[in-house]
Amino acid sequence: MAxxxxxxxxANIINNVSKCIQxxxxxxxxxxxILKVQHVPAKTKLLQEGEVCQFEGYIQKGCIRIYYVNENxxxxxxTFAVEDWWVSDIASFHEQKASRLFIETLEDTEMYILSxxxxxxxxxxxxxFERVFRMLVQRNLVTFQNRLINTISQKAADRYLEFIKIxxxxxxxxxxxxxASYLGVSAEFVSTIRKRLSAK
Amino acid sequence: MAxxxxxxxxANIINNVSKCIQxxxxxxxxxxxILKVQHVPAKTKLLQEGEVCQFEGYIQKGCIRIYYVNENxxxxxxTFAVEDWWVSDIASFHEQKASRLFIETLEDTEMYILSxxxxxxxxxxxxxFERVFRMLVQRNLVTFQNRLINTISQKAADRYLEFIKIxxxxxxxxxxxxxASYLGVSAEFVSTIRKRLSAK
Numbered sequence: 331m332a333x334x335x336x337x338x339x340x341a342n343i344i345n346n347v348s349k350c351i352q353x354x355x356x357x358x359x360x361x362x363x364i365l366k367v368q369h370v371p372a373k374t375k376l377l378q379e380g381e382v383c384q385f386e387g388y389i390q391k392g393c394i395r396i397y398y399v400n401e402n403x404x405x406x407x408x409t410f411a412v413e414d415w416w417v418s419d420i421a422s423f424h425e426q427k428a429s430r431l432f433i434e435t436l437e438d439t440e441m442y443i444l445s446x447x448x449x450x451x452x453x454x455x456x457x458x459f460e461r462v463f464r465m466l467v468q469r470n471l472v473t474f475q476n477r478l479i480n481t482i483s484q485k486a487a488d489r490y491l492e493f494i495k496i497x498x499x500x501x502x503x504x505x506x507x508x509x510a511s512y513l514g515v516s517a518e519f520v521s522t523i524r525k526r527l528s529a530k
Numbered sequence: 531m532a533x534x535x536x537x538x539x540x541a542n543i544i545n546n547v548s549k550c551i552q553x554x555x556x557x558x559x560x561x562x563x564i565l566k567v568q569h570v571p572a573k574t575k576l577l578q579e580g581e582v583c584q585f586e587g588y589i590q591k592g593c594i595r596i597y598y599v600n601e602n603x604x605x606x607x608x609t610f611a612v613e614d615w616w617v618s619d620i621a622s623f624h625e626q627k628a629s630r631l632f633i634e635t636l637e638d639t640e641m642y643i644l645s646x647x648x649x650x651x652x653x654x655x656x657x658x659f660e661r662v663f664r665m666l667v668q669r670n671l672v673t674f675q676n677r678l679i680n681t682i683s684q685k686a687a688d689r690y691l692e693f694i695k696i697x698x699x700x701x702x703x704x705x706x707x708x709x710a711s712y713l714g715v716s717a718e719f720v721s722t723i724r725k726r727l728s729a730k
Contacts, residue, residue, distance in 0.1 A: 398679055408675075408678070408679075420668055420671055420672070421668075421671065421672040421675055421676070424668055425672070430676075430679055453661075457657065457658065457660070457661075458657065458660075460657070460658070460660035460661045460664055461653075461657075461660045463664050464660055464663050464664035464667060467664060467667045467668050467671055468620055468621075468624055468667050470671055471620055471621065471667055471670055471671045471674060472620070472621040472625070474671060474674040474675055474678060475608075475621055475674055476621070476630075477678060478608070478674060478677060478678045479598055479608075479630055
């Protein structure tokens, strides 16, 4: 008899995937049986620059930051990820090349993990997952594209407004320092922007 | 009797796609019959900021530039695309939202075009194309990610070296001005870098 799926445990990720494709009971079972559950304490580095990223993970609970260190030694936050987001360095994961990024947990985090091997196995067995990952990487691309354009062309206050639209819960969850490193301004300046906006 | 495919005409695009998936004769026929051939003269805008991108195109011949205009009115080149590249504003194309980008031909260009409707039809009829477009968008993401990191952290001369690795034919094909707008430096500075490099 097939092992029963813990439906409560996987309800969120099944729901996430079901926005793109319809899964039979059997496919759901196959999918969740391939996932590896990982509990990671806050302030843990899941990936460091120079390493090859071996995971693509769905965040069941928690908060993660992706950043790189620029030539002056400053951390630049590329993206935050919270519940119901997927996180990976797709470039490194798929080309099995050294990453230029760091990925770290900001809170205690629970993730469901695919490795390059288990992802490929999933795609072999249930090819319609190609669509899920195409959609994911598309959304990722949109974020990066906007990020590139905004970084160069928007004023810091507008970038902050854009930021809280994408990440409504982040300002309550992480240190101002991290938001500053995303916006490319000082922590003091983030504080000034927030005061100015709340006064409006 | 099914219409014969002009194999010479579509050899490159079939070859491009066959790096990701294997197509039967029938699937090749279906694919190429869905494509729309488009001849575009040099210096034509295929997309303007504010418009919704209605095409994803494979470049059979020619050279295309994607750029945006920043708040100071300067053009910033995001990417170039030449033979065997695909080009689109995937963000705008898939979410049917106004684009922030301009796409223009720099040379007379021949493209094979998918619209949102024909792409979806192709994916419905030959679902394994999901894999092709996932790979494409992944490569795109890698480019954007590197672009974002390099823009902030690399020196202009290193960016130029990176640039000619990605685009070996571009310096011979387009005005220095465009390369400058990609690197975020003045045209004079590109000229200086090139002289310095050729003197080595």
